[in-house]
Amino acid sequence: MQEQQPETRITSSDSKQKDTASETQKKPDKQLAFPHLVFKEFIALMLVTLVLIIISMAANAPLEEEASPTKTPNPAKAPWYFVGLQEMLVYFDPWIAGVMIPVLIIVGLMAIPFVDKNPKGVGIYCFRERKFSFIIFTIGIVAWFGLIIFGCYFRGPSWLLYMPWESWDIHKPVISKGTYILPSFIGVPATIGYYVLGMWLPILLARNFYKTLGSTSYFITMFFVLSMFGFIGKIPLRFIFDIKYIIHTPWFSI
Amino acid sequence: MIKRLKRFAEWLVRTQIWSSIFRQGWPDTERNRILTTINTLVFHLHPIKVKSHGIKVKYTFCLGGISFFLFIVETITGVLLMFYYRPTVEYAYQDMKDLEFAVTFGLFLRNMHRWAAHGMVLTVIIHMCRVFYTGSYKPPREYNWCVGVSLLVLTLLLSFTGYLLPWDQLAYWAVTVGTNMAKATPVLGAEGPFHVLSEMTDICFYLRGSVDISENTLLRFYVLHCIALPLAAVGLMGIHFWRVRKDGGISGPL
Ligand code: HEM
Numbered sequence: 343m344q345e346q347q348p349e350t351r352i353t354s355s356d357s358k359q360k361d362t363a364s365e366t367q368k369k370p371d372k373q374l375a376f377p378h379l380v381f382k383e384f385i386a387l388m389l390v391t392l393v394l395i396i397i398s399m400a401a402n403a404p405l406e407e408e409a410s411p412t413k414t415p416n417p418a419k420a421p422w423y424f425v426g427l428q429e430m431l432v433y434f435d436p437w438i439a440g441v442m443i444p445v446l447i448i449v450g451l452m453a454i455p456f457v458d459k460n461p462k463g464v465g466i467y468c469f470r471e472r473k474f475s476f477i478i479f480t481i482g483i484v485a486w487f488g489l490i491i492f493g494c495y496f497r498g499p500s501w502l503l504y505m506p507w508e509s510w511d512i513h514k515p516v517i518s519k520g521t522y523i524l525p526s527f528i529g530v531p532a533t534i535g536y537y538v539l540g541m542w543l544p545i546l547l548a549r550n551f552y553k554t555l556g557s558t559s560y561f562i563t564m565f566f567v568l569s570m571f572g573f574i575g576k577i578p579l580r581f582i583f584d585i586k587y588i589i590h591t592p593w594f595s596i
Numbered sequence: 597m598i599k600r601l602k603r604f605a606e607w608l609v610r611t612q613i614w615s616s617i618f619r620q621g622w623p624d625t626e627r628n629r630i631l632t633t634i635n636t637l638v639f640h641l642h643p644i645k646v647k648s649h650g651i652k653v654k655y656t657f658c659l660g661g662i663s664f665f666l667f668i669v670e671t672i673t674g675v676l677l678m679f680y681y682r683p684t685v686e687y688a689y690q691d692m693k694d695l696e697f698a699v700t701f702g703l704f705l706r707n708m709h710r711w712a713a714h715g716m717v718l719t720v721i722i723h724m725c726r727v728f729y730t731g732s733y734k735p736p737r738e739y740n741w742c743v744g745v746s747l748l749v750l751t752l753l754l755s756f757t758g759y760l761l762p763w764d765q766l767a768y769w770a771v772t773v774g775t776n777m778a779k780a781t782p783v784l785g786a787e788g789p790f791h792v793l794s795e796m797t798d799i800c801f802y803l804r805g806s807v808d809i810s811e812n813t814l815l816r817f818y819v820l821h822c823i824a825l826p827l828a829a830v831g832l833m834g835i836h837f838w839r840v841r842k843d844g845g846i847s848g849p850l
Contacts (some may be wrong), residue, residue, distance in 0.1 A: 346696065354719065371647065371648045371649070371717075372630050372645040372646060372647055372648065373645060373646060373647075373648050373651065374626070374630065374633070374644065374645055375639070375642035375643060375644060375645065375646050376623065376629050376630075376632045376633045376639055376642070377623065377629065378646075379646050379651045380633075380639060380642070382651060382653060382658065383658065383661055386658040386661060386662060386665075387661075387665055390662055390665055390666070390715075391669075394669065394708055394711060394712055394715070395708075397707070397711045398704055398707035398708040399704065399707075400713055401707065401711070402703065402707055402758050402765055403706050403707050403709075403710035403711070404764075405692055405693075405696065405762055405764050405766075406764040406765040406766045407764060407765050408689040408764060408765070409689065409763045409764055409765055409767060409768035409769075409809075410765065410768070411768070411808060411809070413765070415765055415766075415769055418769035418772065418773050419768065419773075420770050420773050420774055421755060421756065421759050421770055422714075423717050423752060423755065424752075426755070428773065435780065436776070436777055436779070436780035436787075436788075437780040437781065437785075437788045437789055439781055440776075440777025440778075440780055441777060441778075441781050441782070441785075441788070442779055448745060448749060450742075451745045451748075452741070452745050453731040454728075454733060454741065455734060455735070455737070455738035455741045455742075456738060458733075458734065460734075461734060461735075462731070463730075463731040464730070464731040464732065464734050464847055464848075464849065465649070465730060465731065465732070465847045465849035466730060466731075466849050467729050467730055468731070471741045472731065476729070479729075483725060499713075506846075515803065529811040532653055544633060573691060573707050575784075593789050593790055594782075594789035594790075
């Protein structure tokens with residue numbers, strides 16, 4: 343198997359690992375795919391099949407009453423993998439929660455290999471050599487699953503807050519979807535300021551980070567990172583200050 | 597006893613039937629093992645030799661392979677379900693009930709299809725995390741990462757389109773909530789910012805084939821779920837596996 347591009351070797355403090363790495367550079371340590379790899383795959387396949395059979399006998403796929411356009415269930419929850427977005431609907435208008443956020447996530451994920459200029463940490467689970475990307479990605483994943491868990495287990499009728507152990511029959515007062523709309527002379531500069539400062543400060547304070555990335559990658563990275571924190575950041579703004587919109591125009595609101 | 601078995605095996609692999617199927621002898625020599633890999637359609641997705649590091653279970657956790665296997669489970673159970681399911685408002689729900697009560701192993705089949713689908717969404721996401729945390733998206737694997745992201749999107753779409761097919765309350769309203777988002781698309785949606793299109797021509801209408809979820813939507817989602825999206829996924833998986841090998845096999849610390 344030929345490498346198309348040379349991969350950078352890890353520099354590990356573990357000297358033993360270093361030794362094997364330099365040995366294997368000349369003569370890579372390889373094994374026959376059959377039987378070594380195929381055997382493991384076979385075991386994985388059997389285990390998955392077993393688990394699937396057990397689950398399929400133990401739990402039935404849900405089937406409710408026949409669909410009826412006139413009877414709206416309350417709440418109408420999306421399948422779990424979209425509940426995170428549904429939860430975002432509490433904090434943002436549908437065009438952001440349902441369209442912009444998913445598009446930004448997909449484009450952002452695809453951008454990762456092109457803006458991450460750090461060649462280190464290939465082939466091992468390693469935090470030390472790529473702290474920044476590691477932390478940002480982890481925050482994204484944790485936020486994603488946090489929102490899913492929150493939406494699945496802590497939301498009841500009318501998407502109100504219900505603890506998992508609380509009965510949905512308890513009546514709860516309707517909570518506001520935020521009351522305060524920031525006036526434009528605060529909201530617009532605040533948003534612009536957030537992005538400008540967010541991009542400018544690291545250039546000042548972490549010059550090296552900026553230099554290694556190069557300006558294009560740097561600004562693309564920071565756009566996605568700041569947007570992610572922006573989206574997550576509106577959640578406490580809603581809970582603590584009851585802010586509905588940061589920017590409000592007749593055409594769109596954020 | 598063991599001797600006898602051995603002699604039996606030796607005789608077996610020399611029979612015309614065996615050699616017509618397998619093209620090589622008992623895989624106990626290096627030569628025959630290599631031949632097993634390259635002569636077998638499924639095995640030859642693998643290179644003849646793989647890095648020892650790459651077949652460690654705790655490196656990949658076999659997650660890509662499990663995703664692929666679950667996709668195959670979905671294909672098989674899905675084809676079987678298609679024997680019993682008609683995508684019309686009149687029959688869809690009835691056929692679900694028949695699967696549950698009248699078809700032998702119908703409920704088991706449906707359970708398996710449903711749980712494997714949820715499982716696949718989960719394993720694909722975790723596979724993405726493993727690829728990220730091992731830095732396996734870095735050059736030369738940027739492109740394959742993007743193919744992977746497309747596969748993630750396709751997996752979600754497959755799950756989502758399948759969600760409507762039982763035509764129960766859960767399905768109907770989850771898909772109503774989900775497709776409502778399309779209305780909020782900027783410019784292209786009837787209720788999004790800067791909308792220019794009416795409810796009868798916007799992107800949501802084309803998704804549903806009608807203003808509300810209807811039989812048109814059911815047929816659309818059925819065709820997407822059973823034909824278009826699986827074909828796209830198979831095509832992308834072909835590219836994905838091809839590129840894993842072209843990019844130098846499983847990433848490793850070299
Ligand atoms: C239907 C979904 C998918 C299937 C069936 C699939 C299958 C596979 C398989 C079998 C491998 C070989 C190594 C392993 O098992 O880990 C692999 C590697 C890889 N996958 Fe996927 N994958 C899927 C989705 C994704 C996604 C969502 C991503 C990333 C966003 C991705 C990115 C990659 C990359 C970059 C590699 C190369 C890893 C390396 O060289 O170590 N794949 N995939």
